[in-house]
Each structure stands twice: as structure tokens, then as C-alpha cells.
Amino acid sequence: MTIADQVTGSTIAGTAGAKPAEAKPRVTAPAITLPAIGERELRLDLFRGLALWLIFIDHLPPNLLTWFTIRNYGFSDATEIFIFISGYTAAFVYGRAMLENGFVVATARILRRVWQIYVAHVFLFTIFLAEISYVATSFENPLYTEEMGIMDFLKQPDITIVQALLLRFRPVNMDVLPLYIVLMLALPLILWSMKRRPDVTLALSAVLYAVTWEFDLYFSAYPNGFWAFNPLAWQLLFVFGAWCALGGARRMSRILASPVTMWISIAYIVAAFYVTLTWYVPQLSHFMPKRLEQWMYPIDKTDLDVLRFTHFLALAALTVRFLPREWPGLRSPWLRPLILCGQHSLEIFCLGVFLAFAGHFILAEVAGGPAMHALISLSGILIMWAVAWVISWYKRVADKSGAKTKNAVGNADLAGGG
Amino acid sequence: MKARVLLSLILLCGGLAAPSARADDAVPAAPAACEVPPYLLATDSQLHKVADTVKAGKPLEILVIGSRSTTIPAQEDSSYPARMQAILKEKLTPAETVHVSVEIQSKKTAEEAASTFVNLMEAKAPTLVIWQTGTVDAIRSIDPEDFRGAVTEGVAALQNAGADVVLMNLQYSPRTETMISAPPYLDNMRVVAQEHDIPLFDRFAIMRQWNDQGQFDLFSPSRGPELAKQVHDCLGRALAQFVIDAAHLGPAQQQN
Numbered sequence: 001m002t003i004a005d006q007v008t009g010s011t012i013a014g015t016a017g018a019k020p021a022e023a024k025p026r027v028t029a030p031a032i033t034l035p036a037i038g039e040r041e042l043r044l045d046l047f048r049g050l051a052l053w054l055i056f057i058d059h060l061p062p063n064l065l066t067w068f069t070i071r072n073y074g075f076s077d078a079t080e081i082f083i084f085i086s087g088y089t090a091a092f093v094y095g096r097a098m099l100e101n102g103f104v105v106a107t108a109r110i111l112r113r114v115w116q117i118y119v120a121h122v123f124l125f126t127i128f129l130a131e132i133s134y135v136a137t138s139f140e141n142p143l144y145t146e147e148m149g150i151m152d153f154l155k156q157p158d159i160t161i162v163q164a165l166l167l168r169f170r171p172v173n174m175d176v177l178p179l180y181i182v183l184m185l186a187l188p189l190i191l192w193s194m195k196r197r198p199d200v201t202l203a204l205s206a207v208l209y210a211v212t213w214e215f216d217l218y219f220s221a222y223p224n225g226f227w228a229f230n231p232l233a234w235q236l237l238f239v240f241g242a243w244c245a246l247g248g249a250r251r252m253s254r255i256l257a258s259p260v261t262m263w264i265s266i267a268y269i270v271a272a273f274y275v276t277l278t279w280y281v282p283q284l285s286h287f288m289p290k291r292l293e294q295w296m297y298p299i300d301k302t303d304l305d306v307l308r309f310t311h312f313l314a315l316a317a318l319t320v321r322f323l324p325r326e327w328p329g330l331r332s333p334w335l336r337p338l339i340l341c342g343q344h345s346l347e348i349f350c351l352g353v354f355l356a357f358a359g360h361f362i363l364a365e366v367a368g369g370p371a372m373h374a375l376i377s378l379s380g381i382l383i384m385w386a387v388a389w390v391i392s393w394y395k396r397v398a399d400k401s402g403a404k405t406k407n408a409v410g411n412a413d414l415a416g417g418g
Numbered sequence: 419m420k421a422r423v424l425l426s427l428i429l430l431c432g433g434l435a436a437p438s439a440r441a442d443d444a445v446p447a448a449p450a451a452c453e454v455p456p457y458l459l460a461t462d463s464q465l466h467k468v469a470d471t472v473k474a475g476k477p478l479e480i481l482v483i484g485s486r487s488t489t490i491p492a493q494e495d496s497s498y499p500a501r502m503q504a505i506l507k508e509k510l511t512p513a514e515t516v517h518v519s520v521e522i523q524s525k526k527t528a529e530e531a532a533s534t535f536v537n538l539m540e541a542k543a544p545t546l547v548i549w550q551t552g553t554v555d556a557i558r559s560i561d562p563e564d565f566r567g568a569v570t571e572g573v574a575a576l577q578n579a580g581a582d583v584v585l586m587n588l589q590y591s592p593r594t595e596t597m598i599s600a601p602p603y604l605d606n607m608r609v610v611a612q613e614h615d616i617p618l619f620d621r622f623a624i625m626r627q628w629n630d631q632g633q634f635d636l637f638s639p640s641r642g643p644e645l646a647k648q649v650h651d652c653l654g655r656a657l658a659q660f661v662i663d664a665a666h667l668g669p670a671q672q673q674n
Contacts (some may be wrong), residue, residue, distance in 0.1 A: 061595055132597055139593055139639045142493075143646035146486035147591040149525065150557050150598050172599045225559045298563075360596045364637050369630075 042330040042339055043323060048085045049342030049388075052352055054078035056380055059173050059356035061363065063373040072280075074272040075299055075311040079176065083234055084312065086180060086345075087241025090187055091194070095246055098191050107188040114184045120350045121177040125164050128171050131357055153223075163222035170221065173353060175228040182219075182231040183238045190239055194246055202248070205239035208232060213303060226302070233303040237312070249320075256320055265314035272311050337381075340388040347391055348384050355380040451633060452652035458624050459660050461617040465582040468665040471545045477515040478506075480661075481542050481581075483531065484550035486524045487589050494520075496647040499548075501654025502661075509662060519544075527555045528565055532572030539579035546661065547576045548619070550586035552603040562602035569610045577614070584661065585611050585618045590625035592636055617664045619657055625649070 054069045055078045071077035090110075098106035136151040153160040153169070163169035167178040193201040211217065212233045218226040244252075255261055275296070278284045299305045329335060341348045359376040366372075471478050482488060482499040489497045503518035510516060521538060523531045528551045539547075549572065555565045569585070576583045587607045588600050604622055611618035628649075629636040638645055662668055 061592070128596075135593060135597075140641045141593075141638060141645065142491055142641070142643050143636070143649055144487075144589070144591050144593065145491055146524075146553050147557070147589065147594045147598060149486075149554070150594055172597055221559070223558065225561050357596060364593050 040343075041325070043319075043325060043327075044085050044089060045339040045342035046330060046335055047081055047319070047342065048089075048345050049338035049340065049348075051078040051081040051085070052341050052345060052348050052384065053338070053381055055082065055176070055349070056352035056356055056384065057377055059353065060359050060377060060380075061373070063370065063377060065374065065377045072276065074269060074276055074315070075305070075308045076315065079229070079301075080237060080304075080308065080312040082176065082345075082349075083179070083183070083237045084241040084316070085342075087183070087238035088245040089241075090184065090238075091191060091242030091245040094187060095191050095194070095242070098188075098195065103188065103192060106191065110184060110187050114181055117177055117181050117184065117346060120346060121167070121174070121181065122165065124174060124177070124350055124353050125171070127354055127357060128174065131361060132171075160222075166222075168220070168222040170228070173356060176349070178227065179229040179231050179234055183235060186235065187242075190242055194242060198243055198246055198248060202239060202243045205236050209236040209304075218302075228302060230303050237304065237309065256317055261317055262321060265317045268310065268314045269318070272307075272314075337385040337388070340392055341384050344388050344391045348388055351384055351387055352380070355383060452655050453631075453633065454624055454652075454656050454659075455627065458620055458627060459656060459663060461660070461664050463611070463615045463617045463664065465546060465584070465617065465661065465665040467580070467582040468546050468661065469667060472510060472665065472667055475515070477517065478510070478546070479542070479544040480506075480516070480518045480546045480548065481521060481538075481544035482518060482548045482550065483521045483523065483535075483538070484548075484586070485526065485531075485554050486522065487553055488520065488550050489522060490643055490646045490650060493643050493647060496643070496650055498650040498653040498657060501651050502658045503654075505655050505658035506661070509658065510667065525554055527558065527560055527568065528552070528572060529560075529568035532568050532575060535572055535575040536579070539576065539581065543579075544581050546582045546584065548584045548586055548657070548661075549573070549576065550621070552588045552600075552607055556588060556598050556600055556603045559599070562606050565603060566606040566610060569607060570613070573610060573614050573616065582665075583614070583616045584664070585616060586657075587618065587620060587622050590622045590629060590636065592629060593639075617660065619660050621653065624653070624656060628652070 054071075057065050058069055058071065058078065060066075066072070069078065094106050094110050097109055132151060133154060136148070136154055139148070160169055167181065170178055190201060190205075193204070209232070212230065217232050218230050219232070220226050240248075249256075274284075275288070278288055296307065299307050301308065330339070359380060362376060363372065468478065480503075482502075484499075488499065494500065497520075499518050499520045503516060506516045506518075519542060521542075523534070531549075531551060551569065551572075552565070555568075573583055573585070585607055587604050591598065591600075600622065608618060625634075625636065628634045634645065634649055634652075636645075636649075
């Protein structure tokens, strides 16, 4: 959610002297500059952690906690946060690699990361297969003979599994990682172009987005339909994240600091909130101009509707403004769990999808009810936190022993590529 | 830090232990009271043709078009269309003038079903069509936009043939919730119903209400037809009530 600009905060605060190493001129970097690697941008971690929690809660059946997720209060939701921050961090880490080690090495490292995400996706698919196979053999309630038709694909594993490996067959709730894989595959090209002409790259991305809308381009899926998140549209957010990471955010700092931006953002967010409210309180919709409704709906998630994108921008602008980089709260123990989760996003994302499966399973096999529901949501979040903590701990230990041999090049995990 | 981790682990263990303790009281068999909160059966849209037909004392011919969730395998007489006919006959007088026929189009999407409507309507000429759809589309993850287009066309075809239309959405199926994404199809059916000002029988919300209130345990893996029969009985009752209300044929309105 944050336009996690490295510099805005300090420029506003007038502490230009605090600008660290990024001010150092880089011989190899004609068009872009990179912020210092020394300190993590905790706001990125914080909001990515938040996005991971929200995605987990949204994947469970609706319950009390669902009302805390941001999709109920505006157009955009956790997916936007996740993709934007992923673009930002990926560009940050691999952009540096590209400057230091060249295009080929950086591409190789990106591909390695893509492979990790792919393996994670296949792993989740295997768990899904196990669950669905179990249901298919154990559940024969005649009330649901029709719904059991979903198991039909088990009859042709030869086709289904191959299609799943090709990322064309994606069960419910398994759409984000394939999107992410495609975006990461395009990353070398994005970075290469961004190194030379960042603004042109962003403009090209916007053109691709517009063309996608104009000509209705899409990725087809198996057995029919298309990808729930169209990479050709969602790339805009990813590229925008990358653009911000590679100096764009700094150049926007004056716009972001202006009160006009702030008031436009606030007005837009309030308006979006009101529109969302009419979904839940239909009486309010009498006050909605019919014209506006016709123009506005449907607000398309598949192709990243402009309304969603701008809603995200407004949220991000306000976040950057009111949550400075040095905000002491970022170090408070209360936000620690979120930040920890955000720092290991691939692992925690997969864990979240798995926990959502497991949560459904417990609700189905053992007991339902709101109390159980709340308990599952809470335990899920605690498990995510605990696992993130263990990964951090392990990393610290491993880094300590490995520190003598290699220095801390921003590894894939700092990329938080996940 | 460590204390907090320990605490979370303890909570976690508690969370894992709790389900097994509760497994015993998950016995179903609550008597089927068929209660439905009034707001789930409320609709602003009206069934004018049904109202006119009944008031004129003419035979009321109802056609239920649905996929497989409209029947119970080998128990057709207990399925909700049959139950609805029984209840309507009870509630409307004279009894013999209500007739419900069923057209099952198993494994057909809304689009495939809608393409048969013109011929179907010529053959049956019903006063009211109850169109249950959405499940097959959700299973095959048909593009929701296409789905909405197909439902719109289908409804238009039914209306052009001179029938009142009631839309019925998907079943609430908690066991397959992780595998079938129902919300886009529910939303789109609601939109079509609003656009055409036709009543939508919210089977999904009603069944979820029953499950949440413990009237039925829809997670039950039982292979016997008992649960299905009870649920269909209740659905038939609710649907009959819904039709009577939407046509304003309740005891109060029917006096003159």
C-alpha cells in the first residue's frame, strides 16, 4: 500500500543531509538511482504482512474478521498492495543486481526466484489435489450430487495435471502465484528498459494496460474461461511499483507532499467508501445517480479496473504522507508480527493459502459455528507469525555462520520476492 | 519475545485441541422446522401473471427448469418442485388447478439451457417459470460476464414467451466451498433479477441460514437420502411461500 519511497520522508522532514548512500554517483547508472541497501524499508514489510493476513482472511469463508479487510471499505483490496510491493521490492533488489552484476546474472537470479515460486505453486496444487480427492471419496451426500461434478477433473488426471503444471488449470484461491510468476518472468525486460528510460517504460506499461482493455486481451485457462487476474492488466501495478523503487517515488515527492493530492485522495476514498456502503445498505443506493452507476459497474477485478487502481493510488498517497519512514511505531513490538510476515512473503503467502484450505477442512470435518470460525482465523494468523519468526531466526543463525564467506548481497528473500 | 512466542504456541495448541473436543456435539437431526427469516423471502418484484391466473380461477401451470440440484437421485417425488406443488395445492383453492412440471437440464450452463427455451416454452406454455441455474457455470468457471449475458437472454426469452419468471440461485454447499467459487454467479444473478424486476429466490442464503442456525448439518457426509429429502421439503415450502407472496396471493390479499 505504501508508495514506499525511500526519500520522500526525509525530504519532507528537510533532513536532506540524512540522505544515505544513494546520493553517491553511480557510474553505471545513467537513468536511475537506487536507495541505500543498509536499512530495510519497514513500511513495505508492514503493509505486505498486512496484505498477507488479509488475503488469508479473505480466503476463509466469510466471518466476523472478514469485516476488517479493506475490500469492504473501498474498491481495491489486499491483492493490489501485494502486487505493488512485490514490484517495488523486486525492482529494488534485482535492479541493484543488474547494475552491479549485469543483465545476465540478474536475469539468472530472477529466474531462480521464478522457479521457487513455481515450485511453491505446484506444492499448493498438490495439497489441493489431496483435499479434493479426500472429499471425492468420503462425501457422497445425495443433496450435492451436482456440486460433486467439480471432481470430474479427477477422472482425467493426465490432462488436468499437465494443465496445472502449465498454470492453465488453477483451482479457486490459487490465482495470485501464477500472476506473480508471469510478472517476475517479465521483470528482466522491465528492469532492462527501466534502466535506460524509466518513464518510457512506465508509459509502455500503461499503453499495454490500455490495449488490454481496448482489445480485450487475456490469458486463457483450462478447461475454459481465462485467468482470474489478467497479467496484461495487472502488470501496470507491478511496473509502477518498480518505477517507484527506481527513483520515481522520489521524483513524485513534491506531488505527494502537496495538500491538493491529499484532499483529492481523501475525497476519492470517501466517495469509494460510500459506493461500497451501498452494496451492503441497498437503501442508500437511491442516492446514487443512475448514470454514475451505469458508467461505474462492473468494477472489474480481473483486468484491474481503473477505479481499483486509482483507489490504491489514493490509499498509497495518504499512507506515504501520514506514515513517515521514521515513524517510531514501526519498531514497536505490536507491529512486529506483521513486519515479520511481510519479510518472508513467499513462505507466508503459501502458508496462508494452505491454512485457508486447512481451515475450511476443519470447519467442514469437525465443527462449524462462529466461535470456531474466529478461532481458526486467529490461530491461522498466529501460525503465520510463528512460522515467520522461525524463518527469521533460522536466517539469522545461518547468516551468522555464513557471514565469513559471503557478504550480504541482497538475496531473493530480501527481495521479498514472495 | 520468547514469552510471546510461547504464548502463541499455547494458544495454537488450544486451537488444535478444541475441534476434537467439539466433534462429539456435531450430531445433526434437528427437527426440520424450515424456518426462514422473512427478509430472505421478501421481494419487491411481483408475479402479475400468476396473480391474474389464480384470481381468474384458471389452472396455474408452473415449469421448473433446473440442473441436477433440482432433484434428488431416485427420489423425484421428494424434490422441491414436487413439494412446492403439494404446498401450493394446500394453500391455494381450488386445489386441482396447480400443476408443476420439471425440466432437468443436467450439466448444462445457463447459456446452453437458455438456447432451449423458445422450443420449451412453445411446448409447455407455463404461467410461471422457476429457473434454477448457476451451479454448472460455477463448476466450469464460466466467465461471469458471459454468465450474466446468458441469464439475461434466458430471462428475456422466458418473458417474451409470456411467462412470469423466478430465478433461483445455487445451493449453499459448504463442503465444496474451497473448490467452487459461487459469489460471482450469485452476484450476477442478483443483478439480472434487479434489472428485469423479477423475484430471486435466494436458495444459497436460505440454506446457509439453515446451516448456520443448526437446522441442518449441510456438512454431513451421510449417503442416505434423508437429509436431502428434508432440505428439499423445506425448500419447496419456502419456494411456495415465496411465489404466493410475490404474487400477493396471501390470505390477506386474497379475500376479494
